[in-house]
Amino acid sequence: MSLELLTILDPDGKAQKGKDPNLPAKELQRLYxxxxxxxALDDRGLALQRQGRIGFYLQSTGxxxxxxxxxxxxxxxxxxxxxxRQPGILLxxxxxxxxxxxxxxxxSGDTSKxxxxxxxxxxxxxxxxxxxxxxxxxxxxxxxxxxxARIRGDDTVFMTFCGDGGTSSNDxxxxxxxxxxxxxxxxxxCENNGWAISVPSSKQTCSESMAIKADAYGMxxxxxxxxxxxxxxxxxxxxxxxxxxxDGPTLVETVTYRIASHSSSDDAxxxxxxxxxxxxxxxxxxxxxxLYLKHKKLWSEAFEQECAEGAKAAIGAAVKAAEALPNPGxxxxxxxxxxxxxxxxxxxxxxxxxxxxxxxVGAQVGHFPL
Amino acid sequence: xxxxxxxxxxxxxGTKVMTLLEAITDAMRxxxxxxxxxxxxxxxxxxxxxxxxxTAGLFEEFGEKRCFDTPLSECGIIGxxxxxxxxxxxxxxxxxxxxxxxxxxxxxxxEAAKMRYRSGGEYTCxxxxxxxxxxxxxxxxxxxxxxxxxxxxxPGLKVVIPSTPADAKGLLIASIRDEDPVMFLExxxxxxxxxxxxxxxxxxxxxxxxxxxxxxxxxxxLCYGAMVPVCEAAAESAAQAGRSVxxxxxxxxxxxxxxxxxxxxxxxxxxxxxxxxxKTCGYGAELSALLAEKCIEWLEGxxxxxxxxxxxxxxxxxxxxxxDEKRVLAGIEKTxxx
Numbered sequence: 001m002s003l004e005l006l007t008i009l010d011p012d013g014k015a016q017k018g019k020d021p022n023l024p025a026k027e028l029q030r031l032y033x034x035x036x037x038x039x040a041l042d043d044r045g046l047a048l049q050r051q052g053r054i055g056f057y058l059q060s061t062g063x064x065x066x067x068x069x070x071x072x073x074x075x076x077x078x079x080x081x082x083x084x085r086q087p088g089i090l091l092x093x094x095x096x097x098x099x100x101x102x103x104x105x106x107x108s109g110d111t112s113k114x115x116x117x118x119x120x121x122x123x124x125x126x127x128x129x130x131x132x133x134x135x136x137x138x139x140x141x142x143x144x145x146x147x148x149a150r151i152r153g154d155d156t157v158f159m160t161f162c163g164d165g166g167t168s169s170n171d172x173x174x175x176x177x178x179x180x181x182x183x184x185x186x187x188x189x190c191e192n193n194g195w196a197i198s199v200p201s202s203k204q205t206c207s208e209s210m211a212i213k214a215d216a217y218g219m220x221x222x223x224x225x226x227x228x229x230x231x232x233x234x235x236x237x238x239x240x241x242x243x244x245x246x247d248g249p250t251l252v253e254t255v256t257y258r259i260a261s262h263s264s265s266d267d268a269x270x271x272x273x274x275x276x277x278x279x280x281x282x283x284x285x286x287x288x289x290x291l292y293l294k295h296k297k298l299w300s301e302a303f304e305q306e307c308a309e310g311a312k313a314a315i316g317a318a319v320k321a322a323e324a325l326p327n328p329g330x331x332x333x334x335x336x337x338x339x340x341x342x343x344x345x346x347x348x349x350x351x352x353x354x355x356x357x358x359x360x361v362g363a364q365v366g367h368f369p370l
Numbered sequence: 371x372x373x374x375x376x377x378x379x380x381x382x383x384g385t386k387v388m389t390l391l392e393a394i395t396d397a398m399r400x401x402x403x404x405x406x407x408x409x410x411x412x413x414x415x416x417x418x419x420x421x422x423x424x425t426a427g428l429f430e431e432f433g434e435k436r437c438f439d440t441p442l443s444e445c446g447i448i449g450x451x452x453x454x455x456x457x458x459x460x461x462x463x464x465x466x467x468x469x470x471x472x473x474x475x476x477x478x479x480x481e482a483a484k485m486r487y488r489s490g491g492e493y494t495c496x497x498x499x500x501x502x503x504x505x506x507x508x509x510x511x512x513x514x515x516x517x518x519x520x521x522x523x524x525p526g527l528k529v530v531i532p533s534t535p536a537d538a539k540g541l542l543i544a545s546i547r548d549e550d551p552v553m554f555l556e557x558x559x560x561x562x563x564x565x566x567x568x569x570x571x572x573x574x575x576x577x578x579x580x581x582x583x584x585x586x587x588x589x590x591x592l593c594y595g596a597m598v599p600v601c602e603a604a605a606e607s608a609a610q611a612g613r614s615v616x617x618x619x620x621x622x623x624x625x626x627x628x629x630x631x632x633x634x635x636x637x638x639x640x641x642x643x644x645x646x647x648x649k650t651c652g653y654g655a656e657l658s659a660l661l662a663e664k665c666i667e668w669l670e671g672x673x674x675x676x677x678x679x680x681x682x683x684x685x686x687x688x689x690x691x692x693x694d695e696k697r698v699l700a701g702i703e704k705t706x707x708x
Contacts, residue, residue, distance in 0.1 A: 081453070116488050123492075132480060132484070139449075140449025144457075145457040337487055338486070343628060
């Protein structure tokens with residue numbers, strides 16, 4: 001097992017000989033466009049939070065290549081058990097931006113009906129399973145879904161994500177162990193972005209890397225430059241193919257960096273070395289891919305403008321449309337606890353209804369920002 | 371007052387005398403034949419057929435794909451069951467003893483219970499977590515606990531506890547067919563005691579319907595699981611002393627059949643609640659609060675809880691810890707003299 005960091009694109013954007021996956025020009029431009037749009041989406045999300053229009057936001061800035069490169073290796077019929085820092089996958093899978101943004105507002109346009117904090121998406125149409133906040137739980141669930149696919153004999157592959165902090169969770173051990181024992185078709189992507197809120201990855205583990213942990217579970221572990229979209233794609237494509245062949249799971253560690261703070265509630269400047277941050281900022285995955293496109297003569301000022309302006313316009317229109325939607329009705333709070341309302345829930349719903357009808361109950365509480 | 375439905379399912383009719391344990395196996399066998407999405411797994415459930423024998427014969431009939439052993443991790447058993455359910459299967463996950471379920475608590479409470487709600491109904495978790503619970507087998511702290519209240523306190527979960535072989539089969543089939551996650555807790559103390567007639571073939575006992583185990587007019591006992599036969603024995607003794615005791619077997623703790631509970635207590639005007647779990651914040655506390663809220667004007671005496679004590683479950687002194695017939699009888703008397 002190699003702990004070498006697999007890279008394809010040099011810092012100047014040149015692909016190393018023999019390693020370029022040679023994706024079609026249109027696809028390369030599409031991936032670039034998606035990275036640009038993902039960053040624009042994150043910028044707008046944070047801005048809306050700072051303006052007090054949404055309650056919370058969590059950016060993926062600097063990790064666009066890591067999660068887009070990984071998910072691009074899947075077929076649309078493959079499933080994702082995501083963590084909370086892979087928003088680009090929603091754009092890749094063509095989830096309407098308005099639906100994404102309605103989730104931030106938690107209003108009636110939100111597929112989750114306003115039940116979760118912003119960025120905890122669920123999009124069944126994209127085979128993108130509902131995100132929760134507890135760290136790592138999705139890893140074991142992905143293993144279980146993979147076991148189910150094997151039992152049923154279908155060829156779905158499951159990709160699941162965690163961060164470097166996630167490798168310390170119970171479910172990291174459990175999920176990898178179960179997936180390996182049952183040869184489940186799962187690709188575990190650990191996006192090692194250096195930080196779990198304020199705790200550096202050096203304090204999560206004494207292992208030389210996250211990828212090396214795969215060895216203990218009897219599965220391949222690969223370490224890849226997470227700011228190099230082509231390298232992430234290539235490694236994950238091999239892992240996806242391997243899973244689909246029935247040869248079992250793989251752990252992919254994408255080495256990247258969390259450019260933003262953990263979330264809108266955090267200020268990384270309080271605990272992070274500015275020099276480290278500046279050094280990583282220079283390794284921007286979008287800039288590196290742009291250089292690659294330039295070498296390939298697939299980039300122009302006009303193309304750049306089209307990507308940036310296109311994303312901005314689409315996001316702007318979506319914010320406008322999503323923000324105009326009303327909140328979910330009070331009665332919806334009681335739906336989906338179970339398939340059918342229990343007698344107790346019916347009674348409690350009626351109680352709230354009656355109190356509201358009398359007036360005085362239901363004033364907005366929990367002011368933004370949190 | 372029984373809500374049991376019995377239909378001719380796979381052509382088999384009539385009944386057979388079974389233990390509660392055999393009825394559980396029968397339910398799983400039937401549902402695995404009916405629905406190939408149903409799989410059962412856990413520690414030692416494969417070739418061994420489970421430490422109590424609940425899955426005996428399933429590995430032989432359905433093969434390793436549908437009845438299999440897992441690595442020793444409750445978190446893994448439940449976490450993978452959730453993934454399977456979300457993907458469209460109907461997993462039955464066995465936790466060997468309820469005392470060992472805590473590593474899976476996060477997956478049960480944060481994930482299975484909330485999947486439907488948090489995804490706006492896009493993803494669901496139709497799965498059954500089967501686990502033997504309760505004392506009376508000389509199992510000490512870690513093979514005896516009744517921790518049902520933790521799960522009753524989590525919206526999104528259903529909690530089912532049978533007390534007879536027929537109910538064990540009918541409630542388990544209903545649980546497997548339910549669209550939501552069900553905690554199916556099995557009173558292991560009476561796994562092999564008290565055989566009973568069990569309908570062959572299709573037999574469904576709907577969730578959320580209590581059973582009047584014994585009719586009476588002077589005092590109601592609310593109970594479930596292994597406490598039911600204890601309370602029935604106490605009711606029999608009380609009858610000889612001239613007290614007419616109604617015994618209500620709740621069968622489903624969530625959702626509770628409030629209508630049956632309230633009707634019985636309004637009729638008798640007195641209530642004893644018997645449960646094995648530690649008294650404080652146990653399920654009996656909820657029942658007691660319910661009665662205080664909804665039928666205090668019908669009560670002619672205090673609501674009395676006869677429960678386990680607020681200690682860890684003891685080994686040598688378990689016979690003193692667990693409510694028995696005498697303690698239930700003392701509880702009955704307390705509702706008359708206060």
